[in-house]
Amino acid sequence: MIVELHNKFGNPQQIECTRLVVRDGKHGNPLVVVLEHSPGQLWTAQAGDEKFSRALHLMGIPDTLVVESLDDLSTPKTFSEQLLR
DSSP states (O other): OEEEEOOTTSOOEEEEOSEEEEEOTTTOOEEEEEEEEETTEEEEEETTSTTHHHHHHHTTOOOOEEOSSGGGGGSOEEHHHHHTO
16 A cells, blocks of 8 residues: 655655554644554554554554543543553
8 A cells, every 4th residue: 555644734654564554743642543454455443433443553553542531532642641540
């Protein structure tokens, strides 16, 4: 797959890849993963999906997004941050 990156109104950059992780800019929590398991065959998962934790695990990403209430969506915390509370 080709990922096209846009930052404001500058020239977009294109990168060829087979795995993509989108993280929030404030805490670095994973929000979306995309896996290309064969050319043109994509598997996606986003935070809140039942398969999201499994997708992170399959990609070797140890992070887990923990949400205690819908109000917490504005300030998501990683599992590690929750353990330190």
